[in-house]
Amino acid sequence: MSGTGKRRRESGDTGKARLTRRGRILAWSAGVTSAVVLGVAGVGAWVYQDLNNNIRSADVDDKIGGDRPENLSPGSKNILVVGSDSRDGANAKYGKDLTTMQSDTLMVLHVPANRKWAAVVSFPRDSWVEIPACDKGDGSTSDPHHAKINEAFAIGGSGGEVAGAAACSIKTVEEHTGLRIDHFMSVDFQGFKGMVDALDGIEVCPEEAIHSKKARLDMEPGCQTVGGEKALGYVRVRYGVGDNSDIGRIGRQQEFMDALAEKAQDKLTSPNALYGFLQSATKSLTTDPDLAGIKPLYSLASELKGIPSDRLTFLTVPNYPREADVATDRANVVWQYPQAAELFTSLAKDREVDKKRLEADAKDPLYASSVRVQVLNGTGVSGLAATVAGKLREAGLTVTGTGNAPETTGTTTVTYPAGLEKSAKALAARLPGVRATQAPDATADVVTLVVGKDLDPDGIR
Helix, strand or coil, X not given: CCCCCHHHHHCCCCXXXXXXXXXHHHHHCCCHHHHHHHHHHHCCHHHHHHHXXXXXXXXXXXXXXXXXXXXXXXXXXXXXXXXXXXXXXXXXXXXXXXXXXXXXXXXXXEECCCCCCEXXXXXXXXXXXXXXXXXXCCCCXXXXXXXXCCHHHXXXXXXXXXXXXXXXXXXXXXXXXXXXXXXXXXEEHHHHHHHHHHXXXXXXXXXXXXXXXXXXXXXXXXXXXXXXXXXXXXXXCCCCCCCCCHHHHHHHHHHHHHHHHXXXXXXXXXXXXXXXXXXXXXXXXXXXXXXXXXXXXXXXXXXXXXXXXXXXXXXXXXXXXXXXXXXXXXXXEEECCCHHHHHHHHHHCCCCCCHHHHHHHCCCCCCHHHCEEEEEECCCCXXXXXXXXXXXXXXXXXXXXXXXXXXXXXXXXXXXXXXXXXXXXXXXXXXXCCXXXXXXXXXXXXXXXXXXXXXXXXXXX
């Protein structure tokens, strides 16, 4: 499935959208960053103020709490970008029996301290993770539980406020990645439709028919221009197209936004078209207070504009179907370790990610259920081995047994016999700060985890 234009096809392109990587970042960073680069600096003062006042601000700091990852790379920025599907007002017809905000798109834009490269990491919304306790915005707090990662936005948004929705998403992403989120952007569906309509639609070229009641979409194969409701359905549709996966939808969304940004650059030459586009973009946007304005967004866009196109990398968290670990679950994916942890660690330490190497390493996933581990308590705290074992089982690993270590220790260790290095590394990657080492005299065909006093069971990924 691809979003394409005639000009790209005539130039010999294969049919996939091929806007520069810079264009994709500018478009996906809430759409509005591309808009400001396209002409905000040149509009009149009253128009500037009008657009500036459209951008809503939501303070999340008091809802996230103080137990957050350390910023390991001062000067870098991690920006959480959420595609918001609230069920209020004109959006109410999208979805059945959903009364809270929904998140269709979740990604982190990492801008390094040296501003010489950047990375965008997409999180499949079907990622099966533990959602931490969150302020629901109605006077209550949710209990930690496992669910799709996009449920965090809905839980925090139970009271109808973007601040709570964003805060719970930030807490969830921070807990599972170790990345400190510095800013957030939330873009609403209605603004997206307005942006597309201001451009008189976007051409897409589905290779097969798409018929989806859920996405309110009926399309025949072939190139056609879509706008408004149909454009929205196209980027939202999942079932009844391709392999029905959220991964496929991520690719389709990226292609569509490529085409949108390219057409914006071509078409927004008249004041009326530009103003309509900017109105929709800014009205759809909610950010943290530090980004809530044309000036800070223009500053961000200018930083991105200066990054070479071949140094902008788009990634999806390495994952595999959870069905490989839990036969009854055909609806979710789980993150692949140690590759996912290596990705997050690189960004936390402000190191550029080698996409080809990451994808090559992820081609042959090691399923969590194939990692066999015995858990030994080295703390003297009764019941801790059982607690840790429960956390590992929730993550899909196979725990063969629990017990007490020969002596107490302050340091958590992972050791393995010859032949189990991959399993040991996959386990260690789930335990922040722990490295796996080979035990030459080990005879058991399992990886051994000795729980030290430094291990927080709630920190297990």
